[in-house]
Structure formats: structure tokens, C-alpha cells
Amino acid sequence: MTGRVVLVAALALCTLALVTNTAGTSSVAMDRGLRADVAPDEDAYLGFEQETATTNGTTNLSVRVTNRLSTDVPLTRVRLTVDGERTALLGGDGLSPGESPSERVPSVDCGDRVVVSATAPDTRVVLERQVECH
Numbered sequence: 001m002t003g004r005v006v007l008v009a010a011l012a013l014c015t016l017a018l019v020t021n022t023a024g025t026s027s028v029a030m031d032r033g034l035r036a037d038v039a040p041d042e043d044a045y046l047g048f049e050q051e052t053a054t055t056n057g058t059t060n061l062s063v064r065v066t067n068r069l070s071t072d073v074p075l076t077r078v079r080l081t082v083d084g085e086r087t088a089l090l091g092g093d094g095l096s097p098g099e100s101p102s103e104r105v106p107s108v109d110c111g112d113r114v115v116v117s118a119t120a121p122d123t124r125v126v127l128e129r130q131v132e133c134h
Helices: 002-019
Strands: 048-056 058-067 077-082 085-088 104-107 113-120 124-130
Touching: 048 113, 048 124, 058 077, 058 113, 077 104, 085 104
Parallel strands: none
Antiparallel strands: 048 058, 058 104, 077 085, 077 113, 113 124
């Protein structure tokens, strides 16, 4: 009878070991550092120039955007937003490399937020600036 008890106990322990969780890991987490350098406007993928002119107390903004991505990457959409309200599409149906369309935005305030968002098939570039009055 002792042999049977030992055999039954051994089978019960094996079954219990197969059914319960082990001390293994179920998930892993890692921290990775990311370093990004911001290029100045004259070296950036998306060139940005602005000019303001004030006449009779009204400030008008002219913005020029240049596609500086590689020669085979056209921008499919370039959107200019000033002060979160006024939006314009630059370049119509897209912007080929080297193209530099400009847009005039009337009646802006100095310090208004200017956002340019450009998309290409595998790239998205967003820049934020302020209206600089001189």
C-alpha cells in the first residue's frame, strides 16, 4: 500500500505542477532613451519664412513654406493655421521638393500662434511659431 500512496502522491504533484502557474515572466518592460535634435529653420525639412507689414494699425502676415525633403518625397498636404482659426492650404494639391508657395494672412496680432503641418506618404512635419512684428 505504501508504493501505491507514493505513486498517487507523485501523480497528484505532477498534475498540480502542470495546472498551476510557474514562476516565469508574463511580460517585459524596457526603457529606451530617445535623442532628437531640432534643426534651425534654414536647415529643416520644412523651410519657414515670415514677413509682417503694418498699415493703418492692421498687421498682415506673409508666410513662405519650402519643401526641403529629398528629391523623391512630395508633400501631399501643407496646412497653415494662424491663431487656431484661420487655415489655408499651401501648394494646392501638394508640394514638390524645392517648391516654395506663400500665403498672405490679413489682420493678425503680433504674437499669434502660427502652425504649419505638412504630410508626405511616410512623413509628417509640424512646426509652431509666433507672428513676429518688427
